[in-house]
Amino acid sequence: MINALLETLFDILQSHSTFADFLLLFTPFILLLELPLLFMVILGMFIWAKKEQKRVAFPKNMPKVTCTLLCYSEGENIIEPIYSLAHQLYPGEIEILVVIDGALANKKTHNVALHLKNEINALQNRELKVIPKYKRGGRVSSMNLGMQLASGEIFMALDGDTTFDNDMVIKAVQNFDNPDVVAVAGNLRVKNAKESLATRLQAIEYMLSITAGRTGLSSFNMVNNISGAFGIFRIEILKLLMGWDSGTAEDFDITMRLKEHFAMYPNWRIVFDPHVIGHTEVPSTLLGFFQQRIRWEGDLFYILIRKYINNIRPSLLGGLNYLFTLVGVYFFQIIMPFVITLYTILMLIFVPFNYLLGLSIIVYAFYFMMLLIFYILYIFLISERPKEDLEYVLYLPLFPIFTYTARINAALALLHSIINKSHLDSNMAPWWVLKKGNY
Amino acid sequence: MKQIAVFSDSSIDTEYDIVTFKSWEEFSNNKTTIAGFYISASCSDIADELIKEIRSSEFWYYLVYTEDLIQNRLFDGEKSLKDAFKSFKFSQELLSKLKLNIKALKREEKLLLYLYLREDYELIPEFHPKTKKLYKYPILEFISQTSNDSWVYELTAKSLLTFSKIVDRVRLCNQCQSAHLYFIDLCPQCKSINIKESKILHCFSCGYVDEEKQFQKDAGLVCPKCLTQLKLIGVDYDLPASEYKCYDCSYIFKEPYVVARCMDCSAENEPDKLNIEEFHKLKLSLQGQEYLLLDQKNVIFSMFAESLKHIKIDEFKLFLNWMTSVFKRDSTFHFLVVLLEFDNMHKFINYYGFTKTNEIMEELSRRILELLRETDMLSMDDEHRLWILLPTTSKKGIEERLLNILHELKIENGPQLSVKLKTFYTIKNPLKEKSNAKTIMNDLLQSEENK
Numbered sequence: 001m002i003n004a005l006l007e008t009l010f011d012i013l014q015s016h017s018t019f020a021d022f023l024l025l026f027t028p029f030i031l032l033l034e035l036p037l038l039f040m041v042i043l044g045m046f047i048w049a050k051k052e053q054k055r056v057a058f059p060k061n062m063p064k065v066t067c068t069l070l071c072y073s074e075g076e077n078i079i080e081p082i083y084s085l086a087h088q089l090y091p092g093e094i095e096i097l098v099v100i101d102g103a104l105a106n107k108k109t110h111n112v113a114l115h116l117k118n119e120i121n122a123l124q125n126r127e128l129k130v131i132p133k134y135k136r137g138g139r140v141s142s143m144n145l146g147m148q149l150a151s152g153e154i155f156m157a158l159d160g161d162t163t164f165d166n167d168m169v170i171k172a173v174q175n176f177d178n179p180d181v182v183a184v185a186g187n188l189r190v191k192n193a194k195e196s197l198a199t200r201l202q203a204i205e206y207m208l209s210i211t212a213g214r215t216g217l218s219s220f221n222m223v224n225n226i227s228g229a230f231g232i233f234r235i236e237i238l239k240l241l242m243g244w245d246s247g248t249a250e251d252f253d254i255t256m257r258l259k260e261h262f263a264m265y266p267n268w269r270i271v272f273d274p275h276v277i278g279h280t281e282v283p284s285t286l287l288g289f290f291q292q293r294i295r296w297e298g299d300l301f302y303i304l305i306r307k308y309i310n311n312i313r314p315s316l317l318g319g320l321n322y323l324f325t326l327v328g329v330y331f332f333q334i335i336m337p338f339v340i341t342l343y344t345i346l347m348l349i350f351v352p353f354n355y356l357l358g359l360s361i362i363v364y365a366f367y368f369m370m371l372l373i374f375y376i377l378y379i380f381l382i383s384e385r386p387k388e389d390l391e392y393v394l395y396l397p398l399f400p401i402f403t404y405t406a407r408i409n410a411a412l413a414l415l416h417s418i419i420n421k422s423h424l425d426s427n428m429a430p431w432w433v434l435k436k437g438n439y
Numbered sequence: 440m441k442q443i444a445v446f447s448d449s450s451i452d453t454e455y456d457i458v459t460f461k462s463w464e465e466f467s468n469n470k471t472t473i474a475g476f477y478i479s480a481s482c483s484d485i486a487d488e489l490i491k492e493i494r495s496s497e498f499w500y501y502l503v504y505t506e507d508l509i510q511n512r513l514f515d516g517e518k519s520l521k522d523a524f525k526s527f528k529f530s531q532e533l534l535s536k537l538k539l540n541i542k543a544l545k546r547e548e549k550l551l552l553y554l555y556l557r558e559d560y561e562l563i564p565e566f567h568p569k570t571k572k573l574y575k576y577p578i579l580e581f582i583s584q585t586s587n588d589s590w591v592y593e594l595t596a597k598s599l600l601t602f603s604k605i606v607d608r609v610r611l612c613n614q615c616q617s618a619h620l621y622f623i624d625l626c627p628q629c630k631s632i633n634i635k636e637s638k639i640l641h642c643f644s645c646g647y648v649d650e651e652k653q654f655q656k657d658a659g660l661v662c663p664k665c666l667t668q669l670k671l672i673g674v675d676y677d678l679p680a681s682e683y684k685c686y687d688c689s690y691i692f693k694e695p696y697v698v699a700r701c702m703d704c705s706a707e708n709e710p711d712k713l714n715i716e717e718f719h720k721l722k723l724s725l726q727g728q729e730y731l732l733l734d735q736k737n738v739i740f741s742m743f744a745e746s747l748k749h750i751k752i753d754e755f756k757l758f759l760n761w762m763t764s765v766f767k768r769d770s771t772f773h774f775l776v777v778l779l780e781f782d783n784m785h786k787f788i789n790y791y792g793f794t795k796t797n798e799i800m801e802e803l804s805r806r807i808l809e810l811l812r813e814t815d816m817l818s819m820d821d822e823h824r825l826w827i828l829l830p831t832t833s834k835k836g837i838e839e840r841l842l843n844i845l846h847e848l849k850i851e852n853g854p855q856l857s858v859k860l861k862t863f864y865t866i867k868n869p870l871k872e873k874s875n876a877k878t879i880m881n882d883l884l885q886s887e888e889n890k
Binding site: 057058080083084087089163164165166167170171277279385 | 638655657658659660669670671672673674678
């Protein structure tokens with residue numbers, strides 16, 4: 001079996017006149033697009049790590065911070081998130097707005113929040129306000145309401161099922177010592193990583209694709225998304241943008257709208273800080289993961305193609321961000337899944353199985369090497385829990401396959417979105433809000 | 440009607456029969472009988488002195504009205520002379536219905552009288568933070584001459600006064616009954632005051648518990664025992680709520696030990712063991728009125744009192760002493776002492792009312808009096824006890840008949856009169872050397888009842 005495989009590998013290499021010739025087959029993609037992006041990210045990671053060494057314990061300014069916790073049917077699960085905010089080590093004032101969407105239907109969540117009120121308000125510099133929205137209005141309406149009621153200078157939009165490290169506010173606020181920073185994207189870790197293989201693989205994805213990737217991009221002010229579950233803004237900037245737009249993928253939407261000011265305000269910075277940490281739950285099965293991604297990728301397509309296609313101009317985004325948006329977002333996130341899926345289908349039809357298998361092993365080996373380097377760099381440069389993160393090296397070999405299937409799944413999601421306008425069925429907001437929207 | 444004493448600087452032209460005075464001295468030198476006092480606006484500045492004089496004098500129970508409103512409950516309010524006249528007239532009529540020797544009244548009866556003469560009068564406790572119990576009833580200090588007001592509540596137990604509304608509940612020192620207490624929280628282990636509330640952390644990896652300060656390192660938390668960095672509440676560590684730490688013995692605890700320290704005698708009391716006193720607005724009850732109208736509290740024994748055999752308790756003791764001496768000289772001269780203790784008189788009156796009780800008691804006393812011989816004597820004391828002295832009478836006959844009478848006194852549907860019959864008979868109870876009326880009566884009080 002192994003002999004047969006090795007023979008095929010040699011056959012593949014010999015079928016091309018030289019080894020270099022074979023490599024050239026993949027070169028355009030890798031050399032032109034993927035590698036430059038990867039190198040840029042790695043360079044960015046080094047830049048961040050260098051800066052991180054200079055970090056001091058406390059921020060210079062301690063403005064009042066408003067944390068808006070978006071709650072729905074979490075029930076008792078909102079206790080931990082609220083506690084994790086109330087017992088932040090931040091010495092300044094923290095206002096916690098617990099916005100309960102559809103409070104009539106979610107009485108339990110409402111009651112749990114009210115129950116905590118006295119206890120939290122007894123703490124120094126902490127204030128808990130419970131804001132019931134009796135009719136459901138969706139995430140966007142909750143965040144916009146929170147923004148209007150907020151009394152802090154710094155506004156955090158947070159998910160009701162996410163808990164936070166006790167230094168989260170300190171580290172987040174520290175970024176705003178730089179007056180150019182308008183927003184900080186928080187870093188999400190997987191809370192239930194040890195639950196199943198699916199959650200472990202997702203944990204690796206969060207570490208590498210999101211944490212490492214965004215840290216690198218952040219050094220060049222090219223953060224692609226401020227996560228909706230964990231976005232931190234200067235309130236004056238939010239008011240300038242007049243809050244969030246209704247519709248799905250509102251997090252990507254507000255990131256885009258921030259970036260649209262970059263040409264006008266070239267000093268503006270969006271920072272992704274990998275040490276500003278929240279912990280969130282991810283789907284515990286692969287099926288659940290794929291379903292979640294079908295929704296996310298679909299929403300992404302909606303926002304990129306239906307809403308922003310006319311706004312992708314260098315005059316609006318600034319040159320570098322324009323280029324990155326084209327390559328990093330439009331190409332890699334929308335075109336690549338289709339290319340990969342198409343390639344796979346064509347190869348299955350036209351290429352002999354053994355050849356395909358051999359080719360897959362070469363590609364796998366290449367990506368695994370890149371992954372391993374990237375992973376080691378992540379552990380040394382960025383991770384703030386290196387010991388914990390190092391355990392995942394055992395699952396690393398499975399990760400390229402996981403990503404590959406995720407890409408194919410993304411293609412399906414995009415197709416679903418194009419054909420069925422799936423973004424109008426999102427569970428992030430009720431249909432009566434989504435269907436009223438302009439897109 | 441009698442004249443009205445009016446305090447005024449100038450003479451007043453009015454149809455009413457008044458006599459004006461400029462000062463208390465002028466009034467007390469003048470020996471007129473009056474119906475009430477009226478203080479005109481021109482004397483408002485000396486009103487406070489006047490009222491103290493009035494309430495301390497023999498006129499303490501008189502109605503005192505003022506032309507101007509004065510915030511002092513010792514006055515009976517502001518009224519025109521015309522209205523005051525009507526009130527004086529009314530109270531004089533009420534007073535005339537009573538057959539009381541006002542000068543001989545006890546403090547309880549004085550209070551009842553004071554309330555009786557004032558229509559719908561409420562005795563309202565006033566807040567005086569400097570007094571021992573924080574509250575006092577303004578008129579009481581003039582009536583009882585002491586600052587202790589608790590005897591008033593005995594009148595409510597006897598249903599002569601009723602509570603109309605609770606005003607406050609005061610906690611008092613167990614030692615000296617002072618309400619001037621302050622609360623201090625102490626370490627429950629060593630009772631030190633050197634405690635402080637602080638956040639207490641519990642490290643999940645090694646189980647170490649200490650205050651947050653010990654964990655703080657730069658802007659983060661590090662367990663001082665296992666050196667683990669604690670980042671996420673609920674996963675790395677938790678706060679077993681905010682707790683107290685004693686800086687003398689390092690004890691960590693949730694609830695401090697609280698004591699109430701008295702500012703007057705510095706005794707330390709446990710808060711839940713403090714004496715509690717409630718202050719109420721008080722009103723004269725119907726029974727209280729009845730009590731006054733029926734002349735005196737022993738009205739229920741009036742038949743005995745009216746009997747020729749009745750003597751005062753001091754005289755009774757004198758006779759008993761005399762008989763004891765006679766018996767010591769001549770042991771053939773026997774005598775019998777009977778004691779009837781009416782135990783539940785207050786409850787009984789409370790249930791049946793004065794009139795009904797009176798009827799029952801009249802019947803009872805009529806039958807008892809029928810039993811007695813010419814030579815027998817009886818007396819009553821303040822505690823609803825009837826003492827009977829029967830010379831040369833054998834115990835058996837009289838005891839049986841008395842028990843019979845008590846037995847026949849069954850009342851349908853309601854509480855029964857509880858009477859204890861006790862006897863002292865010189866044949867059965869030999870007299871000692873030192874025996875006298877006092878020892879005999881004391882022994883009787885403490886003895887078992889005859890069944």
